[in-house]
Amino acid sequence: MREIHLQRVAPAEIEARSMEIIASELGERDIPAPQLAVVKRCIHTSADFDYADNLVFSPHAVERGVEALRKGCTIVTDTQMARAGINKRVLEGFGGRVVCFMSDPDVAAEARERGETRATVSMERAAGLEGPVVLALGNAPTALVRACQLMEEGRLRPELVIGVPVGFVNVVESKELLLSMGGEHIVARGRKGGSNIAAAICNALLYLASGDRRE
């Protein structure tokens, strides 16, 4: 086994040290503080500095997301991975919860019958939820497109839409659709995004909401 030189960093300090490195490499970019916390956490989860350039925030997106989380909202994800990555301890501390309808057998059955994606049907389930909702969509452009349609029809009124599907087919278009609408949103413009990015954005907002000293 080769000798390697590891930095001596205590477990509790690893994240803080990572955030310092990210901040230092971001340099003098002009990103306002609350948005910066979101940008840094996306870079932390991906080591991809493209997120310093591709994230687009509506004017009150972070503030509105933080308020919703403090009220104990329901986060709806479009993958079990994003659901798994969200910090449930902090979320449940506010009385919130995270749900994902993608694996529900009735959603799969209805999607098959209608020739739609499960993601499309999932958003219709989200429209039936009581109380404040934050959508965190990191995978399926069809979820985001259906969410936009439901919002347009007034059937879905999320506090915030985190629109970060990843990929190559209708992904860019679905995000441009969300950007063209009036509501509060955080979007990773272009092809990039993912379940890890959706979870990272939720966690950044959760830490802001809880006054956690992590950025």
Next chain:
Amino acid sequence: MREIHLQRVAPAEIEARSMEIIASELGERDIPAPQLAVVKRCIHTSADFDYADNLVFSPHAVERGVEALRKGCTIVTDTQMARAGINKRVLEGFGGRVVCFMSDPDVAAEARERGETRATVSMERAAGLEGPVVLALGNAPTALVRACQLMEEGRLRPELVIGVPVGFVNVVESKELLLSMGGEHIVARGRKGGSNIAAAICNALLYLASGDRRE
């Protein structure tokens, strides 16, 4: 709502169409077929073409991973996110399973007591498993370093190590350590990686193992 022009692609065809786009943009790169399936699936989950350059495969990594999965091995992840992202239907079809020790209360307690990360202690738990094991580490360099030590000591003998932690503190070093060892590995060299990448690599191997026509 702005008019957008979506490509008309049936739900079942979205993934295949995405893979065609990825293949076309990869162009004439000289990546052998089984490795290419892994590379393409990492790009599919991240929209990040860096994975065409940073993935390093030991000579029999894909073959050995596929064999292990067909035998019904245990995949050990270092996050619940990676665990959530692995296709359990296919894995369980081979009699395999995926475990993650990170949230186990006794792992957290022992880590606290010893001043180690939970990831370090998790790898010691992995060393106690019966039967063939594949490690899929997409988050914690401390997990990968401990795994390498246990392998060196002969206490852990994974069929394959998927070493794709992401980040800024000891991440690059942990992967170089794995690369310096003899075993079969798939590594995302550099800072990039993540739970999504760990899951994507497992899924690529699962689809190869099952002869799924998805690449």
